[in-house]
Amino acid sequence: MIDRSPATRGVTYALLSLGSMVFALPFLWTVSTALKTPENVFRSPPQLIPHPIAWSNFAKAWTALPFTTYVSNTLFIAVTVTIAQVLTGSLVAYGFARFRFRARNLLFYLLLSTMMLPAQVTMIPVFLIWRQAHLIDTFYPLILPAFFGGSAFNIFLLRQFFLSLPKELDEAALVDGASYLRIWWSILLPLARPAIVAVTLFTFLAHWDDFMGPLIYLNSPEKYTVSIGLRMFQDSFSTNLEQMMAAALIHILPTILLFFLAQRYFIRGIALSGIGGR
Amino acid sequence: MAAREGLIGTLFIAPWLIGFLVFSLGPMLASLYLSFCKYDLHAMQWVGAENYRRLLTTDPLFWRALQNTIIYVAFSVPLGLAGSLAIAILLNQNVRGQRFFRTLFYLPSLVPAVASSLLWLWVLNSENGLLNHCLMVLGLSHRACPRWLEDPVWTLPAFVLMSLWGVGGARMIIFLAGLQGISESYYEAAYIDGASPWQKFCYITIPMLSPTIFFNLILGIIGSFQVFTSAYIMTSGGPGNASLFYVLYLFRNAFEYFKLGKASAMAWILFAILLGFTVVQFKHAKRWVHYEAAHD
Numbered sequence: 001m002i003d004r005s006p007a008t009r010g011v012t013y014a015l016l017s018l019g020s021m022v023f024a025l026p027f028l029w030t031v032s033t034a035l036k037t038p039e040n041v042f043r044s045p046p047q048l049i050p051h052p053i054a055w056s057n058f059a060k061a062w063t064a065l066p067f068t069t070y071v072s073n074t075l076f077i078a079v080t081v082t083i084a085q086v087l088t089g090s091l092v093a094y095g096f097a098r099f100r101f102r103a104r105n106l107l108f109y110l111l112l113s114t115m116m117l118p119a120q121v122t123m124i125p126v127f128l129i130w131r132q133a134h135l136i137d138t139f140y141p142l143i144l145p146a147f148f149g150g151s152a153f154n155i156f157l158l159r160q161f162f163l164s165l166p167k168e169l170d171e172a173a174l175v176d177g178a179s180y181l182r183i184w185w186s187i188l189l190p191l192a193r194p195a196i197v198a199v200t201l202f203t204f205l206a207h208w209d210d211f212m213g214p215l216i217y218l219n220s221p222e223k224y225t226v227s228i229g230l231r232m233f234q235d236s237f238s239t240n241l242e243q244m245m246a247a248a249l250i251h252i253l254p255t256i257l258l259f260f261l262a263q264r265y266f267i268r269g270i271a272l273s274g275i276g277g278r
Numbered sequence: 279m280a281a282r283e284g285l286i287g288t289l290f291i292a293p294w295l296i297g298f299l300v301f302s303l304g305p306m307l308a309s310l311y312l313s314f315c316k317y318d319l320h321a322m323q324w325v326g327a328e329n330y331r332r333l334l335t336t337d338p339l340f341w342r343a344l345q346n347t348i349i350y351v352a353f354s355v356p357l358g359l360a361g362s363l364a365i366a367i368l369l370n371q372n373v374r375g376q377r378f379f380r381t382l383f384y385l386p387s388l389v390p391a392v393a394s395s396l397l398w399l400w401v402l403n404s405e406n407g408l409l410n411h412c413l414m415v416l417g418l419s420h421r422a423c424p425r426w427l428e429d430p431v432w433t434l435p436a437f438v439l440m441s442l443w444g445v446g447g448a449r450m451i452i453f454l455a456g457l458q459g460i461s462e463s464y465y466e467a468a469y470i471d472g473a474s475p476w477q478k479f480c481y482i483t484i485p486m487l488s489p490t491i492f493f494n495l496i497l498g499i500i501g502s503f504q505v506f507t508s509a510y511i512m513t514s515g516g517p518g519n520a521s522l523f524y525v526l527y528l529f530r531n532a533f534e535y536f537k538l539g540k541a542s543a544m545a546w547i548l549f550a551i552l553l554g555f556t557v558v559q560f561k562h563a564k565r566w567v568h569y570e571a572a573h574d
Binding site for chain 1: 284
């Protein structure tokens with residue numbers, strides 16, 4: 001539906017500029033607040049460009065709460081989960097894409113149907129399992145499930161990608177004496193790079209953001225993740241708003257950095273999931 | 279050879295299969311059983327359908343939570359779909375700077391839920407928040423501005439508004455990919471036949487995009503029904519239960535009041551509702567979702 005008349009062009013640009021400005025405003029507002037001195041935060045009318053600029057809010061926010069601990073906990077969980085999910089998820093996807101076995105289609109539909117299962121249905125018994133194992137207030141409940149293929153969405157995405165790679169490659173490698181594991185590692189994984197990168201990004205971000213998991217399983221402050229730790233800031237809402245916004249930006253920044261570093265993979269990965277979902 | 283292939287294939291999917299049994303199927307059955315029990319982490323007692331009966335007949339908060347959630351879904355899903363589609367159509371006009379605009383629209387959806395809750399808490403602040411400042415610039419008096427998260431009437435609209443900040447995210451990208459997949463020749467034929475832009479939109483874009491709309495609609499409903507973090511952080515369900523969403527109430531029953539049987543029953547009611555919605559939509563889909571023959 002591409003219309004090339006100058007009038008339509010103009011309207012399109014106007015709408016895009018206006019729309020993206022509205023979308024950017026809450027960001028600018030947050031950044032502006034995070035850089036204000038406490039006296040300037042509640043001034044009316046508000047200053048959009050803070051004067052003076054208080055860079056120290058970031059340092060203060062970082063030390064007001066043990067952010068170094070939160071960040072390293074979150075990174076530890078998110079990185080471990082991501083590696084585990086990409087490895088085991090791609091093994092499972094390889095199994096579904098390249099082998100014929102009994103009940104394969106039935107099992108694959110089961111896998112797909114778990115995407116529609118609301119987490120609340122399994123949440124309580126899973127909590128009881130970890131409680132029985134005396135692993136509440138450890139990272140295990142957040143990490144171990146990732147070693148079983150992880151999210152159905154990832155497996156689905158990787159399988160779709162593997163299916164698009166010619167099977168002759170595998171067969172040629174088999175003739176040359178390569179093992180199945182070797183084919184998975186040295187042929188499929190490198191060729192599926194775009195899908196692997198997309199799955200890596202999605203998984204990492206999902207766990208960098210995760211709130212309900214840590215909320216249920218972590219009790220001791222020294223084990224908190226960034227999202228749980230940020231919540232601790234809320235009590236100081238009226239007194240240290242500028243630090244709270246700085247802390248929120250610290251939480252946001254890595255996600256935006258990752259996006260800019262790998263924009264191509266993000267967009268392709270998402271588009272792939274939508275088209276695959278037909 | 280075939281038997282060996284089968285064995286190896288099964289071995290490769292074994293991690294998922296084990297995980298499915300331990301973390302999905304087993305817990306599902308356990309949760310179904312629990313939903314017929316009274317359980318507070320100490321004593322478990324079979325009570326039959328009592329949890330369901332009480333929820334449906336004597337628990338006003340259950341109905342309040344369900345009502346809040348349905349209102350939220352009823353506004354945020356259609357508005358969100360329309361917004362995502364509108365942005366995708368604008369971006370698909372081959373304008374210069376498409377990447378730049380796409381990035382600007384996409385960024386909000388990258389913001390982690392907790393950070394976005396804190397950010398919106400401040401945007402929606404009734405005294406000094408960004409939104410009311412903007413409304414005042416547009417001519418509203420300070421007294422006429424909504425007290426978003428303090429006035430029960432404005433709380434749900436505030437949450438819907440906040441959800442719309444994310445319309446430029448994955449759904450929009452999926453729409454954009456769908457739009458780019460529509461062959462230009464349809465539009466050229468329509469142009470020759472003298473179709474107006476609106477006709478092209480209704481008779482080409484919408485039907486060709488219907489599988490994508492359907493996909494986004496199903497996932498949108500399932501996702502919006504599970505709204506939790508924003509309400510937990512921003513309002514704790516208040517004021518006066520105005521933002522007590524279903525999953526928030528379920529979470530409280532499970533992990534604050536330790537009524538694990540009742541919470542399990544709530545989870546199954548939620549599952550039944552979502553399943554019902556999905557089945558109805560799949561039935562309806564035959565009427566309006568158009569699948570191109572031999573697409574792949």
